[in-house]
Amino acid sequence: MSFVPGQPVTAVVQRIEIQKLRQGENLILGFSIGGGIDQDPGQNPFSEDKSDKGIYVTRITPGGPAEVAGLRIGDKIMQVNGWDMTMVTHDQARKKLTKKREDVVRLLITRKSLEEAVKHSKGSHPRQ
Amino acid sequence: MGVSIHGGHRAPSAGFDPHHLSPRCASPTHHPLPAPSPPCSPTSPLLLPPSSSASKIDSLRSKVDLLKLPLALSTKSISERKIQLGGAGERRSAGGGGGACTARSPPTRDMDNESQYSGYSYKSSHSRSSRKHRDRRERHRSKSRDSSSRGDKSVTIQTPGEPLLDAESTRGDDRDDNWGETTTVVTGTSEHSISNEDLTRVTKDLEESTPLECKRFIGPALGGCLSFFALITPLAFLILPQVLWRDALKPCGTPCEGLYVSLAFKLLVLLISSWALFLRPPRATLPRFFVFRCLLMVLVFLFVASYWLFYGVRVLEPKEEDYRGIVEYAASLVDALLFIQYLALVLLEVRHLQPAFCLKVVRSTDGASKFYNVGHLSIQRAAVWVLDRYYNDFSVYNPAVVNLPKSILSKKMTGFKVYSLDENTTNNSTGQSRAMIAAAARRRDNSHNEYYYEEAEMERRIRKRKARLVVAVEEAFTHIKRLHEDEAAASPKHPREVMDPREAAQAIFAPMARAMQKYLRTTRQQAFHSMESILTHLQFCITHNMTPKAFLERYLTPGPTMQYQQQSGRGRQWTLVSEEPVTSGLRQGLVFSLRRLDFSLVVTVTPLPFLRLGEEFIDPKSHKFVMRLQSETSV
Numbered sequence: 009m010s011f012v013p014g015q016p017v018t019a020v021v022q023r024i025e026i027q028k029l030r031q032g033e034n035l036i037l038g039f040s041i042g043g044g045i046d047q048d049p050g051q052n053p054f055s056e057d058k059s060d061k062g063i064y065v066t067r068i069t070p071g072g073p074a075e076v077a078g079l080r081i082g083d084k085i086m087q088v089n090g091w092d093m094t095m096v097t098h099d100q101a102r103k104k105l106t107k108k109r110e111d112v113v114r115l116l117i118t119r120k121s122l123e124e125a126v127k128h129s130k131g132s133h134p135r136q
Numbered sequence: 137m138g139v140s141i142h143g144g145h146r147a148p149s150a151g152f153d154p155h156h157l158s159p160r161c162a163s164p165t166h167h168p169l170p171a172p173s174p175p176c177s178p179t180s181p182l183l184l185p186p187s188s189s190a191s192k193i194d195s196l197r198s199k200v201d202l203l204k205l206p207l208a209l210s211t212k213s214i215s216e217r218k219i220q221l222g223g224a225g226e227r228r229s230a231g232g233g234g235g236a237c238t239a240r241s242p243p244t245r246d247m248d249n250e251s252q253y254s255g256y257s258y259k260s261s262h263s264r265s266s267r268k269h270r271d272r273r274e275r276h277r278s279k280s281r282d283s284s285s286r287g288d289k290s291v292t293i294q295t296p297g298e299p300l301l302d303a304e305s306t307r308g309d310d311r312d313d314n315w316g317e318t319t320t321v322v323t324g325t326s327e328h329s330i331s332n333e334d335l336t337r338v339t340k341d342l343e344e345s346t347p348l349e350c351k352r353f354i355g356p357a358l359g360g361c362l363s364f365f366a367l368i369t370p371l372a373f374l375i376l377p378q379v380l381w382r383d384a385l386k387p388c389g390t391p392c393e394g395l396y397v398s399l400a401f402k403l404l405v406l407l408i409s410s411w412a413l414f415l416r417p418p419r420a421t422l423p424r425f426f427v428f429r430c431l432l433m434v435l436v437f438l439f440v441a442s443y444w445l446f447y448g449v450r451v452l453e454p455k456e457e458d459y460r461g462i463v464e465y466a467a468s469l470v471d472a473l474l475f476i477q478y479l480a481l482v483l484l485e486v487r488h489l490q491p492a493f494c495l496k497v498v499r500s501t502d503g504a505s506k507f508y509n510v511g512h513l514s515i516q517r518a519a520v521w522v523l524d525r526y527y528n529d530f531s532v533y534n535p536a537v538v539n540l541p542k543s544i545l546s547k548k549m550t551g552f553k554v555y556s557l558d559e560n561t562t563n564n565s566t567g568q569s570r571a572m573i574a575a576a577a578r579r580r581d582n583s584h585n586e587y588y589y590e591e592a593e594m595e596r597r598i599r600k601r602k603a604r605l606v607v608a609v610e611e612a613f614t615h616i617k618r619l620h621e622d623e624a625a626a627s628p629k630h631p632r633e634v635m636d637p638r639e640a641a642q643a644i645f646a647p648m649a650r651a652m653q654k655y656l657r658t659t660r661q662q663a664f665h666s667m668e669s670i671l672t673h674l675q676f677c678i679t680h681n682m683t684p685k686a687f688l689e690r691y692l693t694p695g696p697t698m699q700y701q702q703q704s705g706r707g708r709q710w711t712l713v714s715e716e717p718v719t720s721g722l723r724q725g726l727v728f729s730l731r732r733l734d735f736s737l738v739v740t741v742t743p744l745p746f747l748r749l750g751e752e753f754i755d756p757k758s759h760k761f762v763m764r765l766q767s768e769t770s771v
Contacts, residue, residue, distance in 0.1 A: 036770075036771070037771045039770070039771065040768045040769060040770040040771070041768070041769055041770075041771060042767070042768045042769075047767065048762065066768050067768070067770070069770075098767060098769065102769045102771060105771040106771050
């Protein structure tokens with residue numbers, strides 16, 4: 009998940025679609041995010057590369073829509089509904105996730121275990 | 137006897153008076169008018185037959201000579217108004233009762249509820265502007281403000297014959313409860329009439345120009361004598377033996393000369409410091425003794441007296457021969473005097489410098505307040521201290537500015553007539569007033585609304601007038617310019633008229649006079665500035681090359697009271713009202729007030745808080761910063 013500046017970022021991603029849950033007059037997703045280009049990346053407990061300023065999932069409400077959809081703690085969010093999340097500020101990320109008009113968010117997330125799984129599968133099965 | 141005029145014709149005028157509606161009345165107050173022509177209104181000249189009241193006028197005149205009269209008059213008229221108008225009248229008291237007419241309304245009128253308070257006092261507190269301005273203003277006022285009672289108000293002007301006291305006391309029987317609203321008080325229409333306002337002014341002038349009280353100078357004179365005596369004493373000690381028994385004295389050489397020199401210098405120092413510290417004209421007379429000063433004078437007296445006593449017993453009697461001893465004796469006296477002077481310095485000048493109390497001074501009429509820090513003083517000294525600051529810090533007291541115009545307040549109380557059905561009429565008044573207050577409180581009243589709009593209107597008017605004034609003054613100032621010497625010589629073919637400052641001021645005063653007058657009227661300042669004073673100020677500004685703005689600063693904001701003081705040497709009379717003896721020191725929770733004729737300053741004492749100062753050391757190298765921690769947002 010580290011990136012070389014100037015080169016496109018490659019990652020193995022998983023698509024997750026979360027239906028927003030209406031709670032009172034808010035639409036909630038049921039997780040918390042951390043990170044952003046204006047934050048301190050050294051504090052991020054989930055990133056491998058401590059200079060990674062991406063958006064990470066830091067907490068998941070048990071039983072919430074995010075957990076139901078398959079989001080796990082420590083995931084890095086790469087895209088939200090097509091919007092890039094690798095080079096955004098914390099506030100921009102929050103805004104993209106909490107748009108009032110959208111009922112559903114489609115995330116592209118990546119995690120370490122995905123990489124492992126792909127490596128295993130690549131190793132065991134030759135790529136067709 | 138009286139003459140009725142019925143309200144109808146009101147000439148629209150540009151002059152106005154924002155707050156007051158008064159029935160038109162004859163108030164031939166400040167002019168010594170020829171008797172039959174009071175210039176009240178152009179429509180119906182009121183003829184008040186003076187002949188029948190000549191005797192009464194004489195009695196009035198004799199009463200006028202007694203200067204106690206105006207105070208009685210004004211209090212009476214004030215109390216009358218108070219009763220009628222629910223207390224709003226006392227703020228008008230500055231103008232006194234005079235300068236207006238009595239109006240007796242016929243009892244069948246039901247327009248009383250809408251009538252406004254009598255504008256007498258407002259008029260009388262003004263400067264002597266022309267009558268027609270005032271009348272125009274009244275008429276315009278009544279036209280514009282009082283819509284309901286405009287056409288039907290009829291007032292009766294009573295003859296001025298009876299003096300004021302009688303007019304107050306003889307309440308006719310053909311009145312209803314509300315006649316007081318339209319009542320104004322007239323003094324006299326004869327040419328020797330003198331308004332109540334004039335009377336109060338004369339008393340004020342008189343009291344302020346009382347002949348120099350000798351009491352004022354007793355203290356300093358006594359102190360002066362005592363110090364002179366004390367300074368002479370050492371010299372006397374030295375000289376007397378020389379004069380009386382010169383031959384028997386033992387000569388003393390060098391040590392004596394040293395003592396002489398030191399004695400001379402110490403005396404010189406004493407003299408100079410006494411002159412610098414104590415020989416100042418006193419600025420205030422205190423009601424009680426100034427304790428420290430008395431203490432010091434007693435001390436000096438005791439010292440010197442005891443020294444003389446010993447001198448007399450030990451030196452003069454036995455004709456002491458040891459001259460050196462005598463010189464040392466005199467030198468010790470001078471030392472003691474120096475120490476007493478040190479004590480005086482500390483007690484009188486230094487002790488009260490360190491602040492210990494906070495005084496809150498509030499003016500009773502308009503609530504202007506200030507906070508001051510003072511040190512340890514007695515109450516009377518603190519009062520003098522406060523008054524020093526009062527003249528500089530407080531804006532001048534303007535009796536024409538009140539809290540709420542009566543038009544708003546009076547409506548509350550006049551709406552109800554209370555009838556008591558109870559046979560037992562002992563507590564009539566309290567029950568009645570309580571009932572009225574309760575009813576008024578329950579009634580939904582919009583006086584706050586009116587107050588708000590009135591305030592907004594007033595504000596707007598003042599701003600408009602101020603704009604006109606500023607423009608007028610600016611234009612006026614462009615008409616003249618300073619002539620330099622070389623210019624005068626350089627243009628001989630265009631001889632300009634060269635004016636001195638006074639003429640220049642008069643030349644440019646005319647275009648701005650009207651705007652200035654209107655502005656002063658609107659802000660109720662016209663009592664403080666006469667035409668003459670404005671001209672003088674204009675001349676002053678022109679001489680010192682001031683801009684129009686600098687000229688106007690005196691009029692745009694009400695300045696401190698000091699600005700309006702005439703330089704009379706007699707001083708101002710203030711009364712210190714206090715529950716504690718005035719020589720006791722200040723302490724927490726003390727309240728005293730300083731009263732003048734028409735207002736008072738209430739002073740509250742609180743101690744300054746004790747400050748506990750701690751210390752914290754910050755290493756300059758410890759200023760370090762990091763990016764903010766990962767903030768977590770839940771979505």
